[in-house]
Amino acid sequence: MSRARYPVYPEPMANEPYIDEPPDHRRARKMAAWGLGLALFPILTCGGCLAAVEAGRSEEAVWASLGVWALSCVFAFYGGVLGIRSGRLRPSGRAKAAAILGFAVPILSAIGGFAAGIAMIPFQRGRAFRRRGLPQLPEDVAGDQWRDAPRESLTVPAADRSAVAAGWRAMAATEAASIAAFASLAQQLLAVGAESLLVEWAHRDGLDEIAHARVCYEVAHSIDGRRRGAAPFPAAILPPDRAPTFRTLAEECLRESCVLEAASAHAAAALVAAPALDPGVREVLRTIAVDEARHAEHGWEMFRALAARAAEPVRTERILRELEESAPQALLDHDRYERFGLAGPTLWDAAVRRAIQEARERLELRAAA
Ligand SMILES: [Fe+2]
Ligand SMILES: [Fe+2]
Structure with missing residues (x-):
């Protein structure tokens, strides 16, 4: 018996499933x-x-x-x-x-x-280390390269412990970034031929930032017992975004020192005044407030010296307006950890606005003199 032979139709191709499609x-x-x-x-x-x-x-x-x-x-x-x-x-x-x-x-x-x-714009405190238009910050990594004198444990409720410790490490990162900022400032001052006193201040203020970074990492350790410090920070050797001149350095001093370091001093001083603050943290913040206020004053001296030698007018109002409009970000997005020494957006915003207002008044006095 012979089998019926049926025509064999080709199977539709995978990419042409609708073979009879118009x-x-x-x-x-x-x-x-x-x-x-x-x-x-x-x-x-x-x-x-x-x-x-x-x-x-x-x-x-x-x-x-x-x-x-x-x-x-x-x-x-x-x-x-x-x-x-x-x-x-x-x-x-x-x-x-x-x-x-x-x-x-x-x-x-x-x-x-x-x-x-x-x-994604990082928060900033004090003198930021800006490269490629954005503040650069180091990560943190396990290790004891950034330890400071041992401190008594800071009592923080268990539910908040890791967030408060992370806040102190974030603060430490801004301090570590300031070390790079002052090192770079010293080099740029040398590059334009600024007075040696300005170079000396840049180095001295940078040494303060090393101490601030260490003590902040140590406070974080006293909270969660984890020994961590600044991770490798390759951005620290990036060259400035533009070649320095007396004018650009004067504008940088106005923004980073006269305003942002003054704002850091105001924020730290406000936290020191809070009655519920831990006494150990109060001492740390008092030192930071005094140092940052001195850095801001150095900034004003540098601004005056650099602006006097600038070939073009220093754009002071533009710098202050940019700061007002950009509203530099706070370390935290809430105000709940002020009793642990961490500034929230309300306090930080008030500190920045006060520093801008003071800068405007000082500049007006200077113009009137
Ligand atoms: Fe600092
Ligand atoms: Fe500073």
């Missing part, structure tokens, strides 16, 4: 698929931009990733157009999604990226 429908389906893929592209590139900023890549790398994101937005708009054209040929959910997302995703990724970028 050509128009096939075109519409492919256009919708491409449109949807292109529409989602800016999400990936926006993530890449944020990763480049977070990783502290070079300014060129950040600009290049922004360029790729802008190009991906053009592709996304084209994806939206493909979605509209596909929907005209054959309405489908995918075509509608591509048409909407093609125009919505570039806008949403721009808004989301901007918000995330703002949130």
Whole structure:
């Protein structure tokens, strides 16, 4: 008996499942698929931009990733157009999604990226070490290279212990970054030929910051018993973003010392005055308040000396306005740990505004003299 022979049809290819599909429908389906893929592209590139900023890549790398994101937005708009054209040929959910997302995703990724970028700006205290336009801070790592004289344990409720210790280590990181800031300041003062007294102050103030960093790491240790210090900080040897001049250094002194170090002194002094503060922490903050106030005064002396030798006018009002508008971020996003010596946003904001106001008054007095 012979077997019936049936015609053998080829199996549909994986990428062509609709073998009997009318050509128009096939075109519409492919256009919708491409449109949807292109529409989602800016999400990936926006993530890449944020990763480049977070990783502290070079300014060129950040600009290049922004360029790729802008190009991906053009592709996304084209994806939206493909979605509209596909929907005209054959309405489908995918075509509608591509048409909407093609125009919505570039806008949403721009808004989301901007918000995330703002949130990624590190907090700052005292003289910040700015490179590539942002304050740079070291991480912390296990080790005893930054230990100070042993301290009595600071009593913190168990639920808050790790957060308060992390706050003190974050404060230590700002102090460690200030060491790099003063070292760089000393080099830049030498580079422009400033008076030796200014170079000496930069070094002396940098030594204070070493002591501040050590004592802050030690307070953190007294809270959670973990011995940690500043991690390797490769950004410390990055060159300044621009070649120093008397004018740029005077403006830097106004921003970093006359205002931000004065703000640190005000914030520390306000915490010292709080009656519920731990006595051991009070002593630490009192020392920091006195030192930061001295750094701010050195800043004013440096500002006067540098501004007098600047070839162009120093843009004092612009610096103060930028500080007001940028509202330097606090160490914490709440005020609950002031009794443990950590300034929250209310206190820090008031300290910065007071320092800006004082700077404006001193500059007006100077102009009137
Ligand atoms: Fe300090
Ligand atoms: Fe300082």
